[in-house]
Amino acid sequence: xxxxxxxxxxxxxxxxxxxxxxxxxxxxxxxxxxxxxxxxxxxxxxxxxxxxxxxxxxxxxxxxxxxxxxxxxxxxxxxxxxxxxxxxxxxxxxxxxxxxxxxxxxxxxxxxxxxxxxxxxxxxxxxxxxxxxxxxxxxxxxxxxxxxxxxxxxxxxxxxxxxxxxxxxxxxxxxxxxxxxxxxxxxxxxxxxxxxxxxxxxxxxxxxxxxxxxxxxxxxxxxxxxxxxxxxxxxxxxxxxxxxxxxxxxxxxxxxxxxxxxxxxxxxxxxxxxxxxxxxxxxxxxxxxxxxxxxxxxxxxxxxxxxxxxxxxxxxxxxxxxxxxxxxxxxxxxxxxxxxxxxxxxxx
Amino acid sequence: xxxxxxxxxxxxxxxxxxxxxxxxxxxxxxxxxxxxxxxxxxxxxxxxxxxxxxxxxxxxxxxxxxxxxxxxxxxxxxxxxxxxxxxxxxxxxxxxxxxxxxxxxxxxxxxxxxxxxxxxxxxxxxxxxxxxxxxxxxxxxxxxxxxxxxxxxxxxxxxxxxxxxxxxxxxxxxxxxxxxxxxxxxxxxxxxxxxxxxxxxxxxxxxxxxxxxxxxxxxxxxxxxxxxxxxxxxxxxxxxxxxxxxxxxxxxxxxxxxxxxxxxxxxxxxxxxxxxxxxxxxxxxxxxxxxxxxxxxxxxxxxxxxxxxxxxxxxxxxxxxxxxxxxxxxxxxxxxxxxxxxxxxxxxxxxxxxxxxxxxxxxxxxxxxxxxxxxxxxxxxxxxxxxxxxxxxxxxxxxxxxxxxxxxxxx
Numbered sequence: 001x002x003x004x005x006x007x008x009x010x011x012x013x014x015x016x017x018x019x020x021x022x023x024x025x026x027x028x029x030x031x032x033x034x035x036x037x038x039x040x041x042x043x044x045x046x047x048x049x050x051x052x053x054x055x056x057x058x059x060x061x062x063x064x065x066x067x068x069x070x071x072x073x074x075x076x077x078x079x080x081x082x083x084x085x086x087x088x089x090x091x092x093x094x095x096x097x098x099x100x101x102x103x104x105x106x107x108x109x110x111x112x113x114x115x116x117x118x119x120x121x122x123x124x125x126x127x128x129x130x131x132x133x134x135x136x137x138x139x140x141x142x143x144x145x146x147x148x149x150x151x152x153x154x155x156x157x158x159x160x161x162x163x164x165x166x167x168x169x170x171x172x173x174x175x176x177x178x179x180x181x182x183x184x185x186x187x188x189x190x191x192x193x194x195x196x197x198x199x200x201x202x203x204x205x206x207x208x209x210x211x212x213x214x215x216x217x218x219x220x221x222x223x224x225x226x227x228x229x230x231x232x233x234x235x236x237x238x239x240x241x242x243x244x245x246x247x248x249x250x251x252x253x254x255x256x257x258x259x260x261x262x263x264x265x266x267x268x269x270x271x272x273x274x275x276x277x278x279x280x281x282x283x284x285x286x287x288x289x290x291x292x293x294x295x296x297x298x299x300x301x302x303x304x305x306x307x308x309x310x311x312x313x314x315x316x317x318x319x320x321x322x323x324x325x326x327x328x329x330x331x332x333x334x335x336x337x338x339x340x341x342x343x344x345x346x347x348x
Numbered sequence: 349x350x351x352x353x354x355x356x357x358x359x360x361x362x363x364x365x366x367x368x369x370x371x372x373x374x375x376x377x378x379x380x381x382x383x384x385x386x387x388x389x390x391x392x393x394x395x396x397x398x399x400x401x402x403x404x405x406x407x408x409x410x411x412x413x414x415x416x417x418x419x420x421x422x423x424x425x426x427x428x429x430x431x432x433x434x435x436x437x438x439x440x441x442x443x444x445x446x447x448x449x450x451x452x453x454x455x456x457x458x459x460x461x462x463x464x465x466x467x468x469x470x471x472x473x474x475x476x477x478x479x480x481x482x483x484x485x486x487x488x489x490x491x492x493x494x495x496x497x498x499x500x501x502x503x504x505x506x507x508x509x510x511x512x513x514x515x516x517x518x519x520x521x522x523x524x525x526x527x528x529x530x531x532x533x534x535x536x537x538x539x540x541x542x543x544x545x546x547x548x549x550x551x552x553x554x555x556x557x558x559x560x561x562x563x564x565x566x567x568x569x570x571x572x573x574x575x576x577x578x579x580x581x582x583x584x585x586x587x588x589x590x591x592x593x594x595x596x597x598x599x600x601x602x603x604x605x606x607x608x609x610x611x612x613x614x615x616x617x618x619x620x621x622x623x624x625x626x627x628x629x630x631x632x633x634x635x636x637x638x639x640x641x642x643x644x645x646x647x648x649x650x651x652x653x654x655x656x657x658x659x660x661x662x663x664x665x666x667x668x669x670x671x672x673x674x675x676x677x678x679x680x681x682x683x684x685x686x687x688x689x690x691x692x693x694x695x696x697x698x699x700x701x702x703x704x705x706x707x708x709x710x711x712x713x714x715x716x717x718x719x720x721x722x723x724x725x726x727x728x729x730x731x732x733x734x735x736x737x738x739x740x741x742x743x744x745x746x747x748x749x750x751x752x753x754x755x756x757x758x759x
Contacts, residue, residue: 144388144391144392145383145384145387145388145391146384146387146410147384148409148410148437164437166410166438169387169391169413170391170415171390171391171413171414171415171444171446172413174415174446175413175444175446181469253571256446256468258499258571259468259498259499259521259522259570259571259572261569261570261571271642272569272642272643273569277642278569279567279597279599279639280597280598280599281521281567281570281599282492282493282496282498282515282519282521283492283597283598284462284463284491284492284493284514284515284594284595284598285488285489285490285491285492285514285595286462286492287595287596287597287598288595288597289595289596289597290596290597291596291597292597303597312461313411313436313437313438313439313440313461313462314436314440314460314461314462314463314491314492319438319439319440319462320438320439323437323438
C-alpha cells in the first residue's frame with residue numbers, strides 16, 4: 001500500500017513511464033464512478049494523466065498532518081475566470097483533485113507515503129459535486145458515508161503517533177464547501193494561489209495565465225494570502241490567513257456557521273465579528289468558561305484558542321476534519337491574540 | 349392487499365408534496381457497522397423516502413447528518429430506538445439536518461457530545477416524539493442543546509422530552525414561524541429557549557426543575573435579530589430551581605436559578621394562561637440585554653411585553669439574582685410574580701444617541717419594577733416600585749400555523 005510519492009511532485013516534468021491514461025471527461029460530467037481509476041485521472045503508477053496539473057496553496061487547511069497533493073484538470077481549451085474573492089470560477093467539466101497520504105515518518109514528508117484517500121470536486125452543469133475515494137486493495141473506491149482509518153506514523157518528536165483519521169462523508173464535504181446552498185471550491189482562491197508552485201518560482205496565477213488556463217487576471221494588485229508558517233511575514237497576516245483557511249469557509253456570512261456571528265473569512269473587518277470581545281452565542285461548554293471569543297492580550301481567556309486546542313467533540317473547532325490539535329497553528333493564534341492591544345468591553 | 353399498499357404509498361407520496369418517484373421505506377436495524385449503515389441510508393435517501401430505524405441501541409462514534417429534502421427519519425419510539433452517542437469522537441451534533449421538509453420522529457438520543465439534533469437553514473423541520481437525554485444527570489460537561497433548530501423556518505417541536513442539557517433543552521434560534529408544544533424539559537440549564545426568532549408559539553409544554561423554565565431572548569451581533577411576536581401560553585412552569593450548571597461565558601449562565609419565564613429584549617411577547625408555580629426567584633422576569641454591546645442595529649429593550657391570565661403560585665421565596673434577597677425583604681419577604689428591570693432607555697453604540705422603548709411592559713398580576721432606567725445599570729441600583737395592576741383583555745393573536753403537509757407527517 002505504501003508508495004513513494006516523491007515522483008508525484010515532479011509530475012509535468014517527468015515523462016510518463018507507460019502509455020498515458022486519458023481523462024474520461026464524459027464520465028466526470030455524468031457519473032459518480034465507483035472507482036477512482038474509472039475517471040482516468042492517474043495511471044497505475046499514480047502518474048497524472050495529460051492535462052492533470054498540480055497546484056499548491058500558500059496556506060493549506062490542517063488535516064492531521066496528512067500530506068496533500070492537489071491537482072486540477074479543466075476541459076481542453078477552457079480557462080478559469082479570475083475572482084478577487086473566493087475561489088476562481090472554474091469552467092463546467094473541471095475536476096479539482098486532492099490526494100491525502102501519510103509519510104511513515106512525519107519528519108520525512110516526501111518518503112514512504114501511504115495514500116489514504118482522494119477527494120474530487122467535479123463541476124457538473126447542475127453544480128459542484130464532492131466525492132471521496134478511499135484506498136482499498138484493488139485501488140481507491142467511492143465512499144459516501146465516510147470512514148475512520150487508524151494511521152500509525154512516527155511523529156515529529158520521533159515517537160510513535162496514532163492518528164484516528166476520518167474520511168468525511170458526503171454531507172460533511174458539503175458542510176465545509178457550501179456557500180448559501182451551493183457547493184463551491186474553497187482552496188484555489190487567487191490569494192492562496194498567488195505563490196510559486198511548491199513555494200518556488202513565479203506565482204501560479206502568472207503561470208496559469210501564461211498557459212492559457214486563467215482569464216481575467218488584472219494587471220496588478222493581485223490578492224495574496226500570507227504563508228501562515230513563514231515568520232518573515234507579518235503576524236497579523238499570518239494569523240488572519242490561518243483562520244481564513246482553517247475556519248473561514250464555515251465562519252462566513254454564507255457558510256455553515258453563519259448563525260454564530262463569528263466571521264473569519266479574509267475580508268471581514270468588524271472586530272465583534274472577528275471574535276474580538278464577542279460573547280458566545282451557542283457555544284455551550286465550548287466556551288470553556290471564558291467570556292469572549294477573543295480577549296485581546298489574553299489567549300488563555302479566549303474561547304477561540306480553547307476550541308482550537310481541544311480534541312473533544314462538542315468543544316473542538318473545526319468540528320471535523322481533524323482529530324489532533326494543530327499545535328503550531330494554535331501557537332500562532334496565541335501569539336496574535338497576545339499581541340493585540342486591550343479593547344473595550346462591547347467590542348469596536 | 350397489494351392494491352391497498354400501493355394506494356397508501358401513493359397517498360403518502362401526494363402528502364409528501366407530489367414527489368414523482370415512489371416513496372420508499374429504507375429499513376436500518378441495529379448491529380455491526382451501525383454508523384456506516386445509518387449514514388449511508390441518510391445519504392442515499394431520496395425525497396419522499398422514510399428512513400426507518402428499527403428498535404435497538406445504536407452505539408455511534410460519529411454524528412449523523414441528512415441533506416436530502418422531504419425525508420422522514422422514524423424510529424420505533426423514544427425509548428426503543430436509541431442513538432447512543434456516549435462514545436462520540438467527532439462532530440458537534442448527534443444528528444444534523446441541513447435540508448427542507450424533514451420530519452424526525454420517535455427516536456431517543458443519548459449523551460451527544462455537543463448538541464442532540466440540530467437543523468441549520470431548514471425550511472420545514474419537525475422534531476416529534478423525540479427524547480434527548482444526558483443520562484449522567486445535569487453536568488456542565490453535557491452537550492449544549494438537546495433540540496436545536498437554527499436559521500430555520502417552519503419549525504415544529506412536538507411531544508419531546510429533553511433532560512440534562514448544559515444550555516437549553518429545546519432551543520430555537522434565528523428562526524421564523526415556530527411551534528414548540530406538548531414537550532417536557534427538565535434538569536436543563538434552560539428548559540425552552542426562543543432566541544432571535546420571529547413568530548413563535550410555545551404552547552402546552554412542561555418546564556420543570558431547570559435553572560430557568562422558558563426563555564425568550566434576543567442577542568446582538570447575529571445575522572437575525574430583533575426577536576418578535578412570541579407567545580408563551582398554556583405551559584406548566586414549575587419549580588425551576590435547579591442550580592445553574594452552564595459553563596460561564598454562555599448567556600444562559602447568567603440566568604438565575606429559580607426563574608420561571610424570562611424575557612430579554614424582544615418585541616411583542618405575550619405570556620398568558622401559564623401555570624407558574626414554585627419557582628424560587630421570579631415567576632416572570634422581564635429584562636433588557638444586560639451586557640455592553642457594539643452593534644448599532646441592536647435594540648436591547650423588551651418592548652410590548654404582556655403578562656396576562658396566568659396562574660401564579662408560590663413563586664419568589666428565595667431569589668438568587670444579585671440584590672434579590674434585599675429586594676424581596678423590602679417588599680415583604682416574597683417577590684411578586686412579575687419583575688421588570690424597568691430599563692426603558694439605551695445608548696446607541698458609538699453615536700451618543702439615546703433611544704427609549706415604546707410599548708413597555710404590562711401585567712395583570714402583581715409585579716415590581718426595579719426602575720433601573722438606562723441599559724447597563726446594575727441591579728444594585730434598583731429602586732423597586734410596584735407595577736400598576738392592569739386589567740388586560742387578551743387581544744386575540746393569531747396562532748402560528750405551519751404547512752399542513754408538515755403537520756400531517758408529524759401527527
